[in-house]
Amino acid sequence: xxxxxxxxxxxxxxxxxxxxxxxxxxxxxxxxxxxxxxxxxxxxxxxxxxxxxxxxxxxxxxxxxxxxxxxxxxxxxxxxxxxxxxxxxxxxxxxxxxxxxxxxxxxxxxxxxxxxxxxxxxxxxxxxxxxxxxxxxxxxxxxxxxxxxxxxxxxxxxxxxxxxxxxxxxxxxxxxxxxxxxxxxxxxxxxxxxxxxxxxxxxxxxxxxxxxxxxxxxxxxxxxxxxxxxxxxxxxxxxxxxxxxxxxxxxxxxxxxxxxxxxxxxxxxxxxxxxxxxxxxxxxxxxxxxxxxxxxxxxxxxxxxxxxxxxxxxxxxxxxxxxxxxxxxxxxxxxxxxxxxxxxxxxxxxxxxxxxxxxxxxxxxxxxxxxxxxxxxxxxxxxxxxxxxxxxxxxxxxxxxxxxxxxxxxxxxxxxxxxxxxxxxxxxxxxxxxxxxxxxxxxxxxxxxxxxxxxxxxxxxxxxxxxxxxxxxxxxxxxxxxxxxxxxxxxxxxxxxxxxxxxxxxxxxxxxxxxxxxxxxxxxxxxxxxxxxxxxxxxxxxxxxxxxxxxxxxxxxxxxxxxxx
Amino acid sequence: xxxxxxxxxxxxxxxxxxxxxxxxxxxxxxxxxxxxxxxxxxxxxxxxxxxxxxxxxxxxxxxxxxxxxxxxxxxxxxxxxxxxxxxxxxxxxxxxxxxxxxxxxxxxxxxxxxxxxxxxxxxxxxxxxxxxxxxxxxxxxxxxxxxxxxxxxxxxxxxxxxxxxxxxxxxxxxxxxxxxxxxxxxxxxxxxxxxxxxxxxxxxxxxxxxxxxxxxxxxxxxxxxxxxxxxxxxxxxxxxxxxxxxxxxxxxxxxxxxxxxxxxxxxxxxxxxxxxxxxxxxxxxxxxxxxxxxxx
Numbered sequence: 100x101x102x103x104x105x106x107x108x109x110x111x112x113x114x115x116x117x118x119x120x121x122x123x124x125x126x127x128x129x130x131x132x133x134x135x136x137x138x139x140x141x142x143x144x145x146x147x148x149x150x151x152x153x154x155x156x157x158x159x160x161x162x163x164x165x166x167x168x169x170x171x172x173x174x175x176x177x178x179x180x181x182x183x184x185x186x187x188x189x190x191x192x193x194x195x196x197x198x199x200x201x202x203x204x205x206x207x208x209x210x211x212x213x214x215x216x217x218x219x220x221x222x223x224x225x226x227x228x229x230x231x232x233x234x235x236x237x238x239x240x241x242x243x244x245x246x247x248x249x250x251x252x253x254x255x256x257x258x259x260x261x262x263x264x265x266x267x268x269x270x271x272x273x274x275x276x277x278x279x280x281x282x283x284x285x286x287x288x289x290x291x292x293x294x295x296x297x298x299x300x301x302x303x304x305x306x307x308x309x310x311x312x313x314x315x316x317x318x319x320x321x322x323x324x325x326x327x328x329x330x331x332x333x334x335x336x337x338x339x340x341x342x343x344x345x346x347x348x349x350x351x352x353x354x355x356x357x358x359x360x361x362x363x364x365x366x367x368x369x370x371x372x373x374x375x376x377x378x379x380x381x382x383x384x385x386x387x388x389x390x391x392x393x394x395x396x397x398x399x400x401x402x403x404x405x406x407x408x409x410x411x412x413x414x415x416x417x418x419x420x421x422x423x424x425x426x427x428x429x430x431x432x433x434x435x436x437x438x439x440x441x442x443x444x445x446x447x448x449x450x451x452x453x454x455x456x457x458x459x460x461x462x463x464x465x466x467x468x469x470x471x472x473x474x475x476x477x478x479x480x481x482x483x484x485x486x487x488x489x490x491x492x493x494x495x496x497x498x499x500x501x502x503x504x505x506x507x508x509x510x511x512x513x514x515x516x517x518x519x520x521x522x523x524x525x526x527x528x529x530x531x532x533x534x535x536x537x538x539x540x541x542x543x544x545x546x547x548x549x550x551x552x553x554x555x556x557x558x559x560x561x562x563x564x565x566x567x568x569x570x571x572x573x574x575x576x577x578x579x580x581x582x583x584x585x586x587x588x589x590x591x592x593x594x595x596x597x598x599x600x601x602x603x604x605x606x607x608x609x610x611x612x613x614x615x616x617x618x619x620x621x622x623x624x625x626x627x628x629x630x631x632x633x634x635x636x637x638x639x640x641x642x643x644x645x646x647x648x649x650x651x652x653x654x655x656x657x658x659x660x661x662x663x664x
Numbered sequence: 665x666x667x668x669x670x671x672x673x674x675x676x677x678x679x680x681x682x683x684x685x686x687x688x689x690x691x692x693x694x695x696x697x698x699x700x701x702x703x704x705x706x707x708x709x710x711x712x713x714x715x716x717x718x719x720x721x722x723x724x725x726x727x728x729x730x731x732x733x734x735x736x737x738x739x740x741x742x743x744x745x746x747x748x749x750x751x752x753x754x755x756x757x758x759x760x761x762x763x764x765x766x767x768x769x770x771x772x773x774x775x776x777x778x779x780x781x782x783x784x785x786x787x788x789x790x791x792x793x794x795x796x797x798x799x800x801x802x803x804x805x806x807x808x809x810x811x812x813x814x815x816x817x818x819x820x821x822x823x824x825x826x827x828x829x830x831x832x833x834x835x836x837x838x839x840x841x842x843x844x845x846x847x848x849x850x851x852x853x854x855x856x857x858x859x860x861x862x863x864x865x866x867x868x869x870x871x872x873x874x875x876x877x878x879x880x881x882x883x884x885x886x887x888x889x890x891x892x893x894x895x896x897x898x899x900x901x902x903x904x905x906x907x908x909x910x911x912x913x914x915x916x917x918x919x920x921x922x923x924x925x926x927x928x929x930x931x932x933x934x935x936x937x938x939x940x941x942x943x944x945x946x947x948x949x950x951x952x953x954x955x956x957x958x959x960x
Binding site for chain 1: 862869870880893921
């Protein structure tokens with residue numbers, strides 16, 4: 100074996116540099132349009148690949164991204180490394196204990212969200228393989244199984260983002276969806292591993308199909324039990340005896356590579372090993388948040404863009420675009436997944452409206468679908484036409500789940516925060532400069548409306564404040580208390596242009612101070628008002644603007660604007 | 665709390681040198697909670713055991729007339745479950761060793777932990793029982809936002825009031841899926857913002873939750889800790905040098921699967937960083953109605 104020539108090395112770095120630069124650039128653009136970076140990265144590949152560059156300037160493309168030869172191999176090897184690392188990170192997000200603790204509801208939603216799409220996908224693909232883009236020579240059962248898996252997989256990060264945007268992440272419903280998505284992620288990959296195993300392992304090595312599947316399952320089970328346990332015990336030792344974070348990083352990556360080698364050797368793809376190692380490592384309570392973030396950063400900023408960009412190099416997205424097939428895939432995918440999630444949620448006793456939104460949340464496919472499709476393409480299970488359709492389906496479902504959920508859940512949940520405001524209960528500016536004085540001043544204003552002694556209010560609020568300071572960060576503080584004898588919730592808004600220290604986690608002085616009083620007997624009222632505040636003041640710039648409001652009318656207008664329509 | 669119905673504190677005593685100390689700790693808790701004390705021994709009912717246990721009760725400086733001695737046969741877990749059904753047991757107290765190895769879990773294991781895993785009522789594991797027990801200085805209670813947690817806080821506040829100790833209430837929150845999302849969709853400033861928002865919301869939730877059950881004369885500190893369930897709390901226990909850790913748990917027994925999937929409670933049970941109260945909801949129903957009747 101000869102070493103790489105200078106020319107080949109030049110081409111390699113030229114290719115890597117081009118891919119990374121264009122992918123990051125397009126990724127940033129996608130973020131700017133409030134879309135996942137993945138979309139931009141894929142587009143970068145499409146622009147650099149046969150679809151655009153290959154058509155406009157085939158010579159340049161052939162030179163930078165040669166279709167064969169040693170430079171091609173090198174790039175291929177690097178992208179395999181990239182996707183293995185990506186799956187390691189994805190695995191690290193699979194938190195089994197979350198699924199376990201969410202219990203039956205998550206399991207029901209997850210099962211139903213997998214079972215229905217899987218069954219429907221299998222039947223459909225088995226009955227109409229040609230229509231769904233099966234290549235004539237591929238195995239009918241394997242194709243149907245793959246299609247079924249492609250229909251049932253979920254994208255955890257996209258779902259998490261959507262829930263976060265809608266302020267549903269920490270709700271009971273949000274946690275059920277997250278747990279169900281984790282469950283589906285894990286199950287989906289296991290099923291796909293089995294499907295690949297059914298291809299009969301590799302051609303020249305490895306055992307037969309049955310053995311491959313058996314070994315896969317045993318390996319997965321061992322990794323999720325003994326492997327997890329061993330890693331959890333080893334991490335403290337590694338962290339104690341090696342330099343940080345080098346030791347843990349080296350350990351994690353080496354382990355992932357070994358597992359990748361093993362799963363590739365038994366006839367399924369290398370990524371499964373990395374994914375399982377990711378699950379096992381990510382589950383350890385000894386893995387520091389910072390280590391996780393470090394691995395995460397270099398993978399999602401360097402390797403993931405590289406990988407997603409190379410996808411576009413492999414396939415011509417224009418000539419292989421089949422509108423009818425794409426539409427069919429998109430329709431089937433949405434219907435089966437949404438109905439599956441909906442039914443699962445209904446079974447676990449969740450309201451109809453929330454069940455629909457759970458269905459739509461689970462519908463997002465994202466990057467996982469694309470990787471799944473790419474693997475199937477490489478293994479010859481599907482053709483390029485179906486691959487293109489799957490990629491488009493993954494992107495469309497990811498983009499649409501957020502807005503649709505917003506529409507479904509757009510209900511008058513609780514009272515709006517602005518409805519608590521009152522021009523007589525607005526103090527601008529506050530005279531106080533200290534926390535306790537500010538509370539006294541606000542309590543003074545509240546006392547008339549509440550028909551209570553100012554001292555009673557101030558004492559209750561101050562007692563509350565000492566237990567847990569109410570500075571929320573971003574210049575907002577919400578001293579509050581439940582008051583005996585109060586009839587209805589009461590909010591006094593005070594503006595302190597100079598800022599008052601309410602001990603906020605970000606260290607910023609509070610400039611908007613909202614005194615929130617609720618009836619003692621009604622603990623739900625307090626939650627309602629506080630939730631309304633949290634929703635309204637979620638945006639960092641609101642406080643900034645509100646301080647400069649100048650009058651009650653302008654303040655109210657700003658709050659109303661922040662609340663949205 | 666004189667008007668509250670007196671519910672029994674049941675202490676599990678083996679014939680070991682530690683028995684007297686465990687009984688002494690239980691006596692202290694019974695006094696603090698104003699509850700009658702019963703000593704349960706599982707084993708043969710002969711004169712020998714009886715005299716040994718009576719001696720232990722005496723060593724623990726209990727009033728012999730005020731303590732009920734029960735001697736039963738069978739598997740300890742089953743006996744406890746039966747006793748809890750027969751009488752109104754508020755709390756089972758048992759002595760436990762500090763750390764449980766894997767082998768112990770899969771073989772016989774410590775009796776106290778087996779009881780804790782399966783008991784239908786709250787169990788308090790005492791790690792270092794002393795013949796001259798001292799009141800708790802610092803209680804850490806981990807809560808979820810549910811009825812079991814409120815009931816547990818009811819017990820914690822009663823104890824805290826009597827023993828005049830500090831109470832830290834902790835809510836742990838995990839954020840699965842966020843790391844990947846941060847890389848994909850946000851820059852680090854945005855993700856920092858999101859984390860802060862998550863924390864602020866959590867803080868509000870916790871304070872509203874605790875406010876609903878906190879009696880006015882008990883001071884508490886609230887903490888919202890990001891991290892794996894169980895881990896962050898135990899870290900806090902170590903840091904704050906607390907001597908009682910309280911976890912709520914459903915009425916379901918803890919099984920092998922909970923250990924496998926790392927249930928936070930299992931994590932605490934295995935490590936036992938200090939005394940551990942595992943609170944179960946059977947007592948919760950009574951407690952909750954009591955609480956509603958209480959302030960008014």
